Amino acid sequence: MRAPVSHLPLVATQLRYAAGGVAILHGLDLAIEAGPPLVILGPNGAGKSVLLRLLHGLIVPTGGNVTWSGEPGRPRGAMVFQRPVMLRRSVLANAAYPLKLAGQPRAARHAAAMAALDRVGLAGLATRAARRLSGGEQQRLALARAEATGPEVVFLDEPCASLDPAAARAVEAIIAGIAGRGAKVVMTTHDLAQARRLAGEIAFLHRGRLLEQAPAATFFSAPSTPEAAAFLRGELLA
Numbered sequence: 141m142r143a144p145v146s147h148l149p150l151v152a153t154q155l156r157y158a159a160g161g162v163a164i165l166h167g168l169d170l171a172i173e174a175g176p177p178l179v180i181l182g183p184n185g186a187g188k189s190v191l192l193r194l195l196h197g198l199i200v201p202t203g204g205n206v207t208w209s210g211e212p213g214r215p216r217g218a219m220v221f222q223r224p225v226m227l228r229r230s231v232l233a234n235a236a237y238p239l240k241l242a243g244q245p246r247a248a249r250h251a252a253a254m255a256a257l258d259r260v261g262l263a264g265l266a267t268r269a270a271r272r273l274s275g276g277e278q279q280r281l282a283l284a285r286a287e288a289t290g291p292e293v294v295f296l297d298e299p300c301a302s303l304d305p306a307a308a309r310a311v312e313a314i315i316a317g318i319a320g321r322g323a324k325v326v327m328t329t330h331d332l333a334q335a336r337r338l339a340g341e342i343a344f345l346h347r348g349r350l351l352e353q354a355p356a357a358t359f360f361s362a363p364s365t366p367e368a369a370a371f372l373r374g375e376l377l378a
């Protein structure tokens with residue numbers, strides 16, 4: 141069997157973003173390779189969500205560029221937001237939606253969507269209206285929907301921000317499973333404990349600048365900037 145074509149590395153070069161006359165990212169360089177999850181860490185307002193959206197291609201930089209495997213390109217990968225947006229349809233229809241957009245026949249897309257629901261523990265709720273699910277269930281459904289097409293990169297923006305600890309653990313287990321199938325997870329969080337549990341690599345952002353990109357073990361044991369050290373001590377809040 142031929143290996144699937146890889147679009148990694150994903151490289152940001154001198155990435156800038158400004159909105160409403162305010163500079164949010166100030167010329168950021170970042171390279172993302174295949175491997176364990178990259179967690180974009182930093183205090184509130186550091187620019188984590190904006191960076192994630194730029195990397196995915198959901199928004200366009202005001203300066204610099206993003207390339208996939210050396211090619212400037214169309215948006216790639218799947219994105220899961222902090223508060224998932226559900227179609228006013230069944231759980232199954234939501235999970236199958238990306239496959240419908242991809243033109244898969246109905247029987248095949250329903251089988252694939254059911255398999256994706258099963259992996260997140262929602263197969264039993266397939267006929268339920270998606271908008272009636274709890275917050276934790278909706279986030280698991282959003283992950284199943286993102287996974288339905290087997291994307292090479294899955295972007296997650298604060299995926300556990302509004303969840304209780306049990307729901308957050310369930311979502312973390314799914315994220316570990318996504319990484320386990322070989323997809324690249326790129327996620328934002330300001331939750332240090334979650335970053336320790338999930339990250340293979342950390343990109344530390346502060347006030348729109350990338351201060352460190354390091355293996356997680358290195359970052360947590362020997363941060364190389366005073367800002368990261370202060371953040372790890374719980375002292376850097378913005």
Ligand SMILES: Nc1ncnc2c1ncn2[C@@H]1O[C@H](COP(=O)(O)OP(=O)(O)OP(=O)(O)O)[C@@H](O)[C@H]1O
Binds near residue numbers: 185186187191
């Ligand atoms: N479209 C926009 N217009 C104006 N300002 C914006 C816009 N998008 C983001 N910002 C500002 O840019 C800064 C970075 O926002 P961003 O959401 O990326 O931060 P973050 O690191 O994800 O923070 P948090 O952890 O609080 O979610 C914030 O000060 C935010 O208010």
